[in-house]
């Protein structure tokens with residue numbers, strides 16, 4: 001592409017520069033995952049405690065008990081472990097012995113942790129205390145009574161585990177108890193707890209579907225933290241703390257047992273905990289990671305809970321970076337033409353594949369166009385700025401009167417971010433060439449509008465010549481365009497290393 005709409009002549013005087021590769025580093029991801037939820041909880045405990053004088057034990061599926069217990073675990077400097085209902089799980093038993101635990105607080109009634117299990121714990125020479133009520137509300141009240149006094153409490157729907165899971169590290173760090181309600185009525189136990197604990201302020205977690213407006217208005221000095229989904233909620237709550245983002249805890253927001261353990265362990269370590277989709281890193285979490293430049297993570301649960309795909313996304317330094325993708329030309333502006341190809345279509349096809357691959361890698365992406373539409377060059381630059389993009393990539397194909405001209409080249413401009421733009425170009429160019437086997441025309445400078453006026457590191461890719469019989473044949477093949485997009489994605493990832 002030229003300053004205006006057509007593609008540039010071939011023989012621009014280019015500079016080919018090399019810089020030594022920067023300190024290459026992927027992000028760090030520590031996975032804490034056992035073969036069962038019981039083992040995962042023990043492994044997690046051992047991450048932070050070599051000895052735990054006190055431990056909290058809850059039933060393996062008694063999530064509301066576990067959520068209520070979590071801020072107490074923080075105050076007691078105790079790990080939270082799970083057990084089978086009817087007998088003490090083998091892994092948990094070994095965990096209690098290894099951690100030299102002297103006191104256990106069981107949270108929950110005998111329907112969650114049986115008397116037999118309690119006796120098995122006592123038989124290890126451990127002193128056992130139980131906090132339980134006849135309902136989840138009453139159990140939460142008992143737990144709140146066992147905590148140091150606080151004039152503020154969280155109020156959470158006891159049947160919406162996601163709200164409670166998201167709130168654990170927030171509640172713990174602020175030393176707030178978690179009290180339960182349903183969506184519309186204040187339970188007697190919760191009402192008692194508010195009175196007896198002297199609660200003056202309540203923070204309602206979740207939207208009006210979780211806790212209705214009328215119930216909200218009955219609470220003392222209420223405020224509400226609500227969000228679009230559980231991922232967003234966890235990020236919003238993280239932003240209300242001053243917890244460390246080093247080794248941010250990430251768990252699958254649909255796996256309660258692992259997420260509650262993640263909340264307890266992150267609290268102990270003074271770190272942030274966020275919830276994600278388990279198969280594909282949630283957009284809200286990407287944005288948070290990008291905004292905080294987080295480069296180390298602890299994930300809780302085995303790969304069936306938090307997938308290897310998410311772990312790979314966290315590991316990739318492109319995670320949370322915003323990449324602006326500009327498919328050159330469009331609509332009435334076809335760009336270059338040759339061998340039946342319209343450049344605008346080639347550009348959009350490659351750019352769409354690039355968009356998908358970058359998102360799969362963990363990036364956030366914004367495209368200047370997703371269909372056969374036209375934006376002026378200025379509009380493209382403005383869109384990139386509005387997206388607050390970390391980098392700007394304009395995708396083009398080349399043309400020349402001489403059909404023997406062929407190959408791939410990458411342009412940058414020296415006006416803004418010259419060194420980073422060069423480095424971006426140098427990361428992408430060889431990956432494109434090796435992806436589709438075109439002639440390597442190198443990295444060059446030119447003042448094309450979109451890379452001259454974009455203030456972030458920016459490059460313009462000339463993927464190949466539509467006027468070349470060799471290149472046009474390559475650019476006609478979906479598999480080649482897919483490989484090209486994969487190559488560009490690799491180049492972008494390595495730029496952020």
Ligand SMILES: [Zn+2]
Nearest residue numbers: 001328335396
């Ligand atoms: Zn072009």
